Amino acid sequence: MAPENPQLLTIGVDLGGTNLRIAAYSPDMGVLHSIALPTRLEAGPLAVVDDMCDAILELLALYSETHNLAGIGVGSPGPLELPAGRLHHPPNLPGWDGFHLLGEMEKRLRLPVAVESDANVAVLAEYTLGLGMELAVESLCMLTLGTGVGNGIILDGKLWHGATGMGGEAGHMTIEPAGPVCGCGNSGCLEVCASATALVSAAERMIGDGEAPGLAHLKANGAALTASDLAQAARQGDPDALEIYRQTGRALGIGLAGLINILNLPLYVVGGGVAKSWDLLSPSLFEELERRSYVYALTAPGRPASGGMPGGGTRVLPAKLGPEAGLLGACILPLHLSRATLTSPSPFITRSERV
């Protein structure tokens, strides 16, 4: 028997190249239950969609008596074309080019599904539950430094999709026109200058060139180098590791300076594993911001044009939410979309026959 005041429920899916996470979420209670599965890339996209949908239906069965489904949100590796919900050569999902992720999920579930890039759901989480909420800002830009550099932008309280859902690809803005080649075909992208992968590549190059004896020693002692290894070496004073972080902060500063000049938002958030080394990145990052963005120099907290800005001026901060941001963002995506279209009846706030 259904209760008189059923609570809202969403299902969020964090689709990664390695792992799948599916969670049932209530706006009042947070994550109620979650399921983790491997992403069976070798079995092809239809099999992965089957796995996702089975887990979604399993969670719905648990909560259908007590909750009303507001929608299902999916964060997917990009590039993702919207509103079609179709992938285009996603580097982290080989073999998925042209795959209609949204259509295949809707076909199986016959329930309201929304898909977004993983970077977009991450910024949505930071906006709703992290620094965006804390500083009470309605616009922010987030860079997620991981294997690549993800980017999501919220303007006036709404995810900025651009014309085909591909807005917010600042990870592929050019930082060094003659820099290393990126998977996207460009050279010198932010992604090849400031991701975790870029940090390790820089170390490997130095070791290969016979420089960086401390890092060569570190590598000889263990398994493959990671960004965390380099951070630890830097904190222990290794000059080459320090220099790698300094260069990463510099590249990030050049990119953020451009974004600040273009967008003039009150908040820029840096997330992902590399952001845990904020102490190592931030000195050179802020040096570049001061020099390369007169908008930053005028609007940073306490500067002449910062008065009245929400959050107290242009803020550049490490993310508040950790690796859960992607899953949380997928969970709140249906709620965001229904709020963003309040003027017309939302397709999401309906109780489906399937639930």
Next chain:
Amino acid sequence: MAPENPQLLTIGVDLGGTNLRIAAYSPDMGVLHSIALPTRLEAGPLAVVDDMCDAILELLALYSETHNLAGIGVGSPGPLELPAGRLHHPPNLPGWDGFHLLGEMEKRLRLPVAVESDANVAVLAEYTLGLGMELAVESLCMLTLGTGVGNGIILDGKLWHGATGMGGEAGHMTIEPAGPVCGCGNSGCLEVCASATALVSAAERMIGDGEAPGLAHLKANGAALTASDLAQAARQGDPDALEIYRQTGRALGIGLAGLINILNLPLYVVGGGVAKSWDLLSPSLFEELERRSYVYALTAPGRPASGGMPGGGTRVLPAKLGPEAGLLGACILPLHLSRATLTSPSPFITRSERV
């Protein structure tokens, strides 16, 4: 005696570092009358405001019997802080740092005044009366290549101001981190790589280095070199002039590739005097776009993700409006602002006692 159905009137002001232009404008008839004056920089900002306000009142006196004033729009050199309407070290208005342009005009006129940066009024004109109208797009980004590189962005039908009115400063995004020093303090800004000034500087550098014999000959024959001289030399086959335009197109392509990746808009417009040499700029420009923006490569007209995009895909085009864009944009600014705030009663659609 007032007519029964008075027409709407706006007054637009194009405030430049050298010239002032003030026009009376009717949405139905276009520019009704305009006044041109020198900008008396040596007399200080208050004297210039007096000149502007005298001309505005002169035009209002001509039309007050037959028209209803919808507002006064001003396009000003930036950086301009909004909503304060205060200038911050504007390079083209020396001595105006901290000047409250909006407040001083309102004090004198006691009429509704709106101020915007000159690049913002230019993009507004291109949106309303130029390519934006022609292609029926609601979002576009414009770069104006002149003495500097101006930038204005319209998102979903509204000027993007950012938090303090300083959004749309893509002229100062970094293209070459170790490039020439810009007036803003950065090095390698788009402005020092792709403005008319940058073209001439590049030629002067080559001449100074004893390269570019054709350009040295051109310079010896005439007065100071201009971007037009270089375009003419390039069209006559001068290899150094061709290379300068090729490098300018390349820098512009790097900047536009970043903007396309970040914003994913259907239209990017290049205006200003340098855009007249589109034939010289565009080959290297589009080469960079294809290489440095996978969003462009996926969404250009006819590409896999261009379907359904307004305007038929990501379009990058020379501006349709010429040097009048700034004045026209100032004239339509009050109408844009009242349309953009239709949900609340507009402060602009009132008939003032002063008129």
